[in-house]
Amino acid sequence: MGAHASVPEIKREKLSCFICTWNLGNEAPEPLDWIPKGHFDMYVIGVQESCYTPKGHEGEKHDDVKAEYHWQQRLDDCFGEEYECLAYQTLSPRTDKTYKTETSFKDAVVKGEAKSSGIRLAVYVSKRLRTKEFQIEHEVLFQTCGRLNGASGNKGGVAINLNINGARISFVNCHLNAHMQELPRRNEDYDQISRYLHRTDDLFGERKRKLEESGDLTFVVEVENRHDAVFWFGDLNYRLQPLDDLDLRKEMHDIVCKEIDRQNWEGLMDFDQLKKQQKLGLVLAGFEEEEIRFPPTFKFARDPSSRAAKSGQERDVYVSKRVPSYCDRILYRANEGATITCTDYTYNGDVTSSDHRPVMASFELNVPMVSSLKRHTLAKPRALRLELSNLILRTEASHNPANDTDTPVTITIYHRHANTRINTNACAKPKRVWDGPFVLESSTKLDTVLLYPVLFLIRDRSKKEADQHCLGEGMLSLLDLTSRPFKTEVYQGGKPYGLLAGQVEFSFV
CATH class of the missing domain: 3.60.10.10 (Endonuclease/exonuclease/phosphatase)
Structure with missing residues (x-):
């Protein structure tokens, strides 16, 4: 430093x-x-x-x-x-x-x-x-x-x-x-x-x-x-879909209600469409959800006469034409740091x-x-220099369901307050490697620079420039100015694309 x-x-x-x-x-x-x-x-x-x-x-x-x-x-x-x-x-x-x-x-x-x-x-x-x-x-x-x-x-x-x-x-x-x-x-x-x-x-x-x-x-x-x-x-x-045949709504309704009465919340998750789509990497990749230990939240009868207190049942009444389901959810994802x-x-x-x-x-x-209480500690303006090297992009099937390893890609490395942005050369190997070094410098006030991460955009170079599209995105937080190895999961449209790893060095010039 x-x-x-x-x-x-x-x-x-x-x-x-x-x-x-x-x-x-x-x-x-x-x-x-x-x-x-x-x-x-x-x-x-x-x-x-x-x-x-x-x-x-x-x-x-x-x-x-x-x-x-x-x-x-x-x-x-x-x-x-x-x-x-x-x-x-x-x-x-x-x-x-x-x-x-x-x-x-x-x-x-x-x-x-x-x-x-x-x-x-x-x-x-x-x-x-x-x-x-x-x-x-x-x-x-x-x-x-x-x-x-x-x-x-x-x-x-x-x-x-x-x-x-x-x-x-x-x-x-x-x-x-x-x-x-x-x-x-x-x-x-x-x-x-x-x-x-x-x-x-x-x-x-x-x-x-x-x-x-x-x-x-x-x-x-x-x-x-x-x-x-x-x-x-x-x-x-x-x-919640316990059966493949979508015409068997009554049977599915009965299966789910039976598990609700047993309070078998874990068993109900075996029927959950969202969990299955997440496992396939099709939606909300990298997101977590706390274990559900409560009944499905949809669809209840609105008629007050069907309420449990008046019907003598131990639970509220679900509408018979809909399979009770966990429609309402809260998921979360923590990125680096x-x-x-x-x-x-x-x-x-x-x-x-x-x-x-x-x-x-x-x-x-x-x-x-x-810390906003110590935001002006530099005696005079100096440029922050960030050097990235030994970048490795892994897109094996475990990270990329499409197993897209042959497409030539380039990495755009960007920070909002850097003097320039970097576009690496194209690489199409299954284990794509860029030695670097790739250098970003910023003479903007350091307090401002730290408010934004370094962004990585993986782009498809197999097409003409006008048709290139982003295959995945990742980030590197600057709220840790320690020179270190780093890695970031790369996603696009909520789907996993790969894992980008490398080395970052910080200094002032």
Whole structure:
């Protein structure tokens, strides 16, 4: 690092986080007094199908603005003055033949001519995180899934990304395609959200394309591949499918209900579509989920007369035409340098206004941060020099289900504040090796440089430059300026591509 160089202090910080996902079923929600308040640094609440008529306005024409205001008021009342709403977002439309701009869509919403998707996401933070010790930046992203219902459709995702003193945390709330037989479309929805989340001030994705064309890749890389901690949750709609024949719905319903009565949660996971798709590497690669030890959260009968208290049954009644399933899920992924511990994963069976039950999880995060109290320790500006060498990209079948080892690839190495970006030569060996060294330098203030990771984009060089596409993405955090070996998993569209390893050396020049 240099005998006379000093750097901003990097320290590990523990953060606590509570996440709840709830499909409201387009019904006015009950008060949120069941959420445990005052125990966490961050509360993240994601809902789906929240286009409802607030109580007291029954019989009136649906007004999405009223629903929006009502839900925000519910959240504010829940968390009170001890917490501040850092970011809030509702999924906006992408585009269709009627509404060419976001402004025209919002005008239509106000006039009652269109509905938003009902996918909403809010992040509340404690006063501790709003002190001068912490500097928080955030961005909001969205993506609809193409099968538009009216103006915007009710499938898609919205994300809120935080940068807390260099610790990058992403929250993604999504609603994927429904029904047992629509498994391929669910996977497509996830792929589309993962690849194409874009900023809400960029209705048609133009800003994202212009950023890539200008060479700024910071916000082009998928959120899972440029954040230290990623939480992906919502109504994922993956079903319990104990039989291959989809016509045997009644038989499957009976099989699942029998296991529910036995509280055989582990056995139910053998039927879970999501677990099977993850094992195949088709969705949410690298994501973890705490063990499920509660009943399926969908689909419950809404009729109060069918409630367990009135029917004499030990559990609530599931709708007979649907196989009870774990549609509502919370998953997480920690990239290099971060650790995530799930301390609780449960549901609330007493909240009955919807045909879904809310699912909740508590987490402890351990992430490196730049200490804002010691942010100006360099006596005079000096350029940070980063040298990468002995890069090895492994794409064996264990990392890459497609076993794509023959395609010639190049690596783009990028940092937002580096003086240049690097494109390696193409290599097509099964064990692709680049000796280097590859050098990035930045004369930008070090405190700013450390807030962003080094990004790796693996590109297909078998085609003409205009047709080249990204095969995988990875990252290297700069919140550890120790010269060391490193490795990063490489993903694209939530699917594994390979493992990139190498050596990194830091110095000042």
